[in-house]
Amino acid sequence: GVKVGIYGMTIPAPLSNPYPVIIREDLAEIEYATIKEMMANGADVIVCLSHLGSELDKQIAASVPYIDFIISGHDHFVFDEPVEIINPEGKITRIVQSGPFYQNIGKLRFTFENGEVTFNDYDLVPVDAGVPPVPEIKAVIDQLKAGITAQYGNVYTKVLGVSLFDLNTQPTGHNNFKDSPLGNLVTDAFINKTHTEISITADGLISDRIYRGAITGADVFRAVGYGYDTTNGLGLRLVTFDISGIELIKGLEVSLSMLGIDSDFQLQVSGMKFRYDPNMPVGERVILSSVRINNQPLDPLRMYSSTVNEGLLGILVSIGGVQVENVNFLPDNEYTVLSKFIKKKNILIYRSEGRIREHAQGDNLTETLTDNPVQEFSYKLSNNYPNPFNPSTKINYSLAGTGLQFTTLKIYDITGKEVANLVNEQLGPGNHSVEWNASDFPSGVYFYKLQSGNFVETKKMTLIK
Known part of the structure; x- marks a missing residue:
């Protein structure tokens, strides 16, 4: 039979570094020593399972001998064809990557004969709703999902x-x-x-x-x-x-x-x-x-x-x-x-x-970034509808600017007392709407006030029960 040596590498600068993990950055030295050890134990084919990203994988392929294939990951690319790199032996190391989150399964075929590895073909198999579930695996997943919903809801x-x-x-x-x-x-x-x-x-x-x-x-x-x-x-x-x-x-x-x-x-x-x-x-x-x-x-x-x-x-x-x-x-x-x-x-x-x-060549370096292709809006507080109303009415409004700003929309009775706070959050530019259900309030005249940044406007509405 053919002995395949498989080893794994991950990024040397992860965003988390829990004890007792030790990070080493001498990637080429680590890989070469690992490969030599596997070959000493009879490995005929060398495969690297990489989470280094394709750019580092290319560097490794060009600098470390004896690697036949690199199954690449980390940067979530989809390679329709293997990337071929000439390694220090003068042979080809092939890098493949099938994208993130099980969207595809990569299928790679090769032949080993007379001490030589020959690449046959490579294909991407989409994983979608057309792939039937395996009952044994589905049963395990269903059990895990049941535990999650029991703790976190549906x-x-x-x-x-x-x-x-x-x-x-x-x-x-x-x-x-x-x-x-x-x-x-x-x-x-x-x-x-x-x-x-x-x-x-x-x-x-x-x-x-x-x-x-x-x-x-x-x-x-x-x-x-x-x-x-x-x-x-x-x-x-x-x-x-x-x-x-x-x-x-x-x-x-x-x-x-x-x-x-x-x-x-x-x-x-x-x-x-x-x-x-x-x-x-x-x-x-x-x-x-x-x-x-x-x-x-x-x-x-x-x-x-x-x-x-x-x-x-x-x-x-x-x-x-x-x-x-x-x-x-x-x-x-x-x-x-x-x-x-x-x-x-x-x-x-x-x-x-x-x-x-x-910045692209020809851009004005001193411009203030107001050239935003997103639709521009102006401040506006619309009349509520319906008006008079019972028991609910809808209030539409729009906000200007290009970023988030703290916005409130409050309801006041005829005496000026605040009776409801419908909006109290950071909002971006655009059209917004909110509904007020006045089922618990008596008939009468009410005022609604919109405040966002320096913009303030108040309008009147009538509740008739």
């Missing part, structure tokens, strides 16, 4: 909201946009919870996309399931802190230093926007004139309230040396915060919108 079928578009983890639309639909949603949810001025997460802390259509708790957990909270079994918690403008730029530069090296460090933001130039030296890539915090130019000396998850805080502080103040660990997990935000919004319309942009 996370597989209960609908939290609906998205009109796929919430991708990668940017969509304009080539220079680097903010992703899912990144925008997650960071907006952070600010909605904490009411800080800005929020930040990283691509490496967002996992699977959320597909267009109905969204369940399981969909949310697949997106933000990293980390483990020992109190409830959920993922990373939120953290708030204050950060100066100078330190914020330092944090952005830490992320941008990894361009072309590790996409996990690509940031996603809410409450701010900026451009960067990838051709500039490390540490000088942020275009300072482009940075806006809630549409205002960055003040390097001002302190800004911020929200991240605890994983990103550790990276910024330990790896980036970023200094922050007034750190507050919240009991709220990303999963819970995002689930509640989706439920509150109900209908999601999220796309890449240019919160983060990569």
Whole structure:
């Protein structure tokens, strides 16, 4: 028979590093020693199961001999054909990758004869609803799902909201946009919870996309399931802190230093926007004139309230040396915060919108990033409908700007006493609506007041029972 030697490698700089794991960065030396040991034990074929990402895999293939195939992972690419690299022996090492989350199964065939490995063919087999379940495996999965629903509720079928578009983890639309639909949603949810001025997460802390259509708790957990909270079994918690403008730029530069090296460090933001130039030296890539915090130019000396998850805080502080103040660990997990935000919004319309942009040749470096192709809105408080009403009426309103701002819509009786608070959260520009059910209130004249940023408007309505 043919002896196949299989070994595994993972990234040398993971976002979590639990004791007693020891991280070594001498990848080529580790692999060569491992391969020689397997060959000494009779291995005819050498296969590397890699979670290094395709760029590192190419470097390894070119520098380490005797590897026949690299089953690649980490950067979630789909290779329709093997990537062929000439190794130090002068032979071909083939790299294959079938994409993330079991969307495909890779099928690779080779022949070993007279001491030589010959590549035959490679194919991607889609895994979809057309693949029948294996009863034995399905029984195990059903048992696991029953345990999950017993603890967390019906996370597989209960609908939290609906998205009109796929919430991708990668940017969509304009080539220079680097903010992703899912990144925008997650960071907006952070600010909605904490009411800080800005929020930040990283691509490496967002996992699977959320597909267009109905969204369940399981969909949310697949997106933000990293980390483990020992109190409830959920993922990373939120953290708030204050950060100066100078330190914020330092944090952005830490992320941008990894361009072309590790996409996990690509940031996603809410409450701010900026451009960067990838051709500039490390540490000088942020275009300072482009940075806006809630549409205002960055003040390097001002302190800004911020929200991240605890994983990103550790990276910024330990790896980036970023200094922050007034750190507050919240009991709220990303999963819970995002689930509640989706439920509150109900209908999601999220796309890449240019919160983060990569500078392209010919761009104006001094522009203030107001050139957003997303539809512009103006402030407006509409008349409620119906009016007079009994017992419910709908209030439509629209908000201007390009970022989130704290918004309230309150109801007052004829004496000026506040009787209801319908809206009390961070909202972005666009059209919004809210319904007031006045079943528990007496007939009479009421006033509803919208306040968002510097905009304030009040209108009158009549309840007749």
